[in-house]
Amino acid sequence: MSHIAVERNRRRQMNENLKVLRSLTPALYIKRGDQASIIGGAIDFIRELQQVLESLEARKKRRSTGSGGHGCFSPSPTPSPRSHLVFSASGGSSSAGSSITPSPPVANNNKASSSALLAVKELAACCNSPVADVEARISGANVLLRTLSRRAPGQAARVVAVLEALHLEVLHLNISTMEDTVLHSFVLKIGLECQLSVEDLAYEVQQIFVCCFQEQEQEQPDQLLLQENLMYSAMAI
DSSP states (O other), rough: OOOHHHHHHHHHHHHHHHHHHHOOOOOGGHHHHHHHHHHHHHHHHHHHHHHHHHHHHHHHHHHHHHSSSSOOSSOOOOOOOOOOEEEESOOOOOTTTTTTTTOOOOOOOOOHHHHHHHHHHHEEEEEEEEEEEEEEEEETTEEEEEEEEEEOOHHHHHHHHHHHHTEEEEEEEEEEETTEEEEEEEEEEOOTTOOOOOHHHHHHHHHHHHHHHHHHHHHHHHHHHHHHHHHHHHHHO
């Protein structure tokens, strides 16, 4: 009888732990309510958080290097033009102004491995800049799109509007914020009229963030001028 009670308590504790784990994991990562799906989804979520951390550390190094190595940078970095954007199909970076077409792999006697490498490059693409990091990846009939950038008003709404204009249906959107940084995770359904490659999609989304921050930089001087005029008006009274 004691063994039955111990087993019952063990299962109860496990169910409680699974409930806590499920509450901490976004619904995007948990497809079903069984134990394997919950644990697997939590593992995927942790891996994504690790990728976000690595991306943030890499961005910090890029900004520190761009500021002359003094460890300080402008709070609103100037967006780079397309020729300076960093395109990569496998998570790495390419030189400025390089083509987004995947370059052929180094000659290898194993043709099967070369073909597999090209196939992987065609399924995913990254478009990174000082403004945002954008990754697009094909998963079955859908596209997984992730963006990492500083927070700005209206970002998500503008991205959704552009995606719909490109004949991509937003099936799911998850937003995670960390201080002034925001991570958008989209699951997109590819429409019949969509003719974009993953490289084109990553670039188009990157331009949304570039435009957002350009507008934000233009609004800041106007707000300062308005505050200055209000101050002078108050002093005159």
